Every structure is written in structure tokens, then in C-alpha cells.
Amino acid sequence: MELYQSFRSYLKEYINLESFIHLLVWDQSTGMPTANADYRGEQLGFISRLTHEKLVDPKMGEMLDQLIPWATTLPADSLESRLISEVAKEYEKARKIPPAFMEKFFGHTARVYQTWVKARKQNNFTLVSPLLRETLEYSKEYASYFPGYHHIADPLIDRSDEGMYVSILQPLFQDLRKKLVPMIEQIRQSEPVDRKCLLQHYPKQKQLQFIEVVLDHIGVDRSRTIQDFSPHPFMIRLAGDDVRFTTRIKEWEVTDGLFSSMHESGHALYELGISPELFGTPLMKGISSGLHESQSRLWENLVGKSREFWEYFYPKLQSVFPTQLGAVPMETFYRAMHHVSPSEIRTEADEITYNLHVIIRFDLELELLTGKLDVTDLPEAWRQRYKEDLGVDITEVKDGVLQDVHWFTDFIGGQFQGYSIGNILSCQLFDAAQQIHPSIKEEMTHGQFDTLHSWLKTNIYQHGKKFSTTEMIQRATGQALSIDPYIKYLTEKYQTIYPTLHISEE
Secondary structure, X not given: OHHHHHHHHHHHHHHHHHHHHHHHHHHHXXXXXXXXXXXXXXXXXXXXXXXXXXXXXXXXXHHHHHHHHHHOOOOOOOHHHHHHHHHHHHHHHHHOOOHHHHHHHHHHHHHHHHHHHHHHHHOOHHHOHHXXXXXXXXXXXXXXXXXXXXXXXXXXXXXXXXXXXXXHHHHXXXXXXXXXXXXXXXXXXXXXXXXXXXXXXXXXXXXHHHHHHHHHHHOOOOOOEEEEEOOOOOEEEEEOOEEEEEEOOOOOOOOHHXXXXXXXXXXXXXXXXXXXXXXXXXXXXXXXXXXXXXXXXXXXXHHOOOHHHHHHHHHHHHHHOHHHHOOOOHHHHHHHHOOOOOOOOHHHOOOOOHHHHHHHHHHHHHHHHOOOOOHHHHHHHHHHHXXXXXXXXXXXXXXXXXXXXXXXXXXXXOOOHHHXXXXXXXXXXXXXXXXXXXXXXXXXXXXXXXXXXXXXXXXXXXXXXXXXHHHHHHXXXXXXXXXXXXXXXXXXXXHOOXXXXXXXXX
């Protein structure tokens, strides 16, 4: 159909505009001089407005009016039908948002980000709190463009996890918390695990040398991606075959940089696995933050923190750091890596406590959006929740409310739920892959990940955003979202580290 080809050409122009935004964000996060914050804000605001206007242009509406009836004559799962449906949905949503609002907001976020970097370095929340208050007002204004919601956070959550609402997530997180808190308390009463073998001096360049070997083994295509450094690691797609991610290295902790790289490369593997036939369309992306996080957490935790992974890679790590690890048995290293201890930092949290960090942030977002919490009181509310839920004293705001970049580069609301959804889904997907290919874990002991990677590419990656999260999980696993496989994974794994650990069947 000739009109459909014109539609694809128009979409490619729209996606190219969007890619310029990503390029500016990448540069801002990795190499831009800090003094350029205001001008970069103007650039981002300007291109964001152009991108928004491209999507809501009457020409787009005219094409959709003709294409939607045609799409109903096609198979429901066809690329054409799904693409037209997705664009129509984005078009209707975007039409509700004034272009001037997007320009102002993205210009604002560029300034907030640079101020956050400075505030974090100076451990001073008051530097950025006035701008964060503006972000909160922008967030409320965004939600106001979608009247009829049940909770003010729902339109914001919908941006990254479509189909997930507060009414779904609050009970899910309450159930998750109910399972995890007793586990943490049992572990707290157990004999602590010694971590000192991890906490030696591990030079940055040698860590990177080892990380590069790992990334090659798990299938990261170096001709289509690069790794850089940033204060808060992230992944971003600049174009079809240009997927980038960052990491950070701590010279006095040997696994932090590795797991940061594996986490972000999990995101990258997802994007790199999307079918080229989706390039230049809004389907050229992961379905949701939850499904995207399922891949970063799968590669970081179910692969990178597995015993099978280290049976192959630990001798290689020892050869890179013979002085530090040459005399340390693998079992000692493995146990140290699975030390459970509530801490301040989400990205450094162990697998047992991690989701409580997410739930705290999710709850605080809801309180800010509903007016139950003022921005100026956020650091204290953060401290209280960490004390109550994790028994941790937050003494510095750089380790508290300033530790995550999310609220300082985007809206407040819908920023964190994807991490816990991802943890849950990672186990469901890994279990499904093993049911089809029982050899996966054995292959991992030999440094082979092609079978796992291929299953994920076939069942998840290649489809991009062609299906919804619910559809994709049902197609790949035959199940709906459930915390049971995740809790089973945590319990069985950590019982080998803390033998007294058990979970109630209630």
C-alpha cells in the first residue's frame, strides 16, 4: 500500500528527531562541560518540541484516519497492524499534551540534571530542591492532561509501564514486602558473611580488562555499541545500530563495576536484538521499563551472580588479580558476593533487600504527587523510611534522596516500579528458557551463553514493542505476572549462604 510506505517514511523522520534528543542526553551525561547546562536545556527543549509537533501534525492524523480501517483487514499480529495501532495510541496521547509544555519541561530537566550533579557532589539537597519542586508541578500538570485516572500517578506510570496502575502495583509490592521483610530479619540474626576479599584494591584498568572479556562472552556486539562512564550508569539507543551504555568502577570493590556493566549490557542486548524491520518506527524499543529491567536483572543476577558463571570466570578473575584473589577459594568469593546487609544505596543493594529500596521510592512518589509530602521534607521522609524498612541510618543526602538520577532527569512518578517488575519477570523468563533448554546452566559453567541469548532474542528481543508486556510474558512463559518464581529463586539461592533461611507458605 503506497500510503503505508509514506507513513513509514514519515515515522522515520520522527524517529530521527527523537534520536537527536538521545544524542544530546548521552553527551550531557558523559562529556559535556557543566557550564553548558542552560544552553543544552534550550537545545533539548527545542528538539523535544519539534519531535512532539511532528507526532501530532495533522498530516499524521490524516494518514491514520485512512490506515486504521485498512489495518483491521490484516492479521492482528502483523507488523503493519501493530505499528499502526501503536502510532495511533501515541498520537492520541501526544495530542493531549501541549507542545509548549514539552519544550519547557525538557529544557527544565537539563538544568535540573546539572544542578543535581553539583548538589550530589556537595551533599546539599537545598541546591536542587527548588528545581525539584518545579519538577513536581510539571509532573502534576502532565497527569492533568489525562483526566479520568484513578490515581494521579497512573498517567505517569503509563509512560514507562503501560497497563500497570497504582491499584495493581500497591498490592503486588505489599505482597513482595510481606515475603521479604521476614527473610531479611532471619538473615540479620544469622552469622554474617565475610566480604573482605572483595574490599581490596582492584585497579580500574584491570577491572575493565576483565569486564571486556565478560561482555564478549555474553554476546555484546562491539560494532554496534560502546561503553563509557557516568555518575549513574544507564543505557540509551541513539539509532538503529547505535546502542550505548555506561558503567562506573570502584577500585576498592571488585564486583560493583562488573555488575554495573552486566546490568546495562543486559539492556543493550535487548535493544541490539530488536529486528531491523522495526528500525525507524516507534516499535524499535523495549516494551516497558519492567520488561527492560527483566533483562538487565537477568544478566546481572541470574547469570552474573550464579555459581555456574563463576565456575568459569573465577579462575580468569584470579589471573587478573593474583595478589588479591590467588589464595581465595571460589566458595569464599561466591559467599562474599552474596552477603546480605541492608544499606543506603539501591544500585549496590543485595538481591534480598533491593526491592525494598524500590518500594520506598514508589511510596514517596505517591506521597509527593498526592500532596501528603512536601519536597522540603523529602530527605527526612527518606531517612525515616530507611530506618523503618531497612534499619539503616541515612546520614548524608548524597546517599539518600540525591543518590538516584531519575527524579532529576524526568518526571516524579512512574520512575522506579519497573525495577521490581523486572526482578519478578527475570525469574519467570529464565525458568521458561530452561524448560525449553535444560542445558543452559551447564553451558554457563563453560562460559557459553549463546543458547540463553538466542532464546531471549527469539522470544523477547526481536519483537521490540510489537506486543504489550502482558502479551509478551504470556507468549514467552505461558503465565501471568507472578512473584512466586522470584521468591523461590531467592529462597533456594540464599539458603545455600544462610542455611537457617526459610519462608512462610502463608
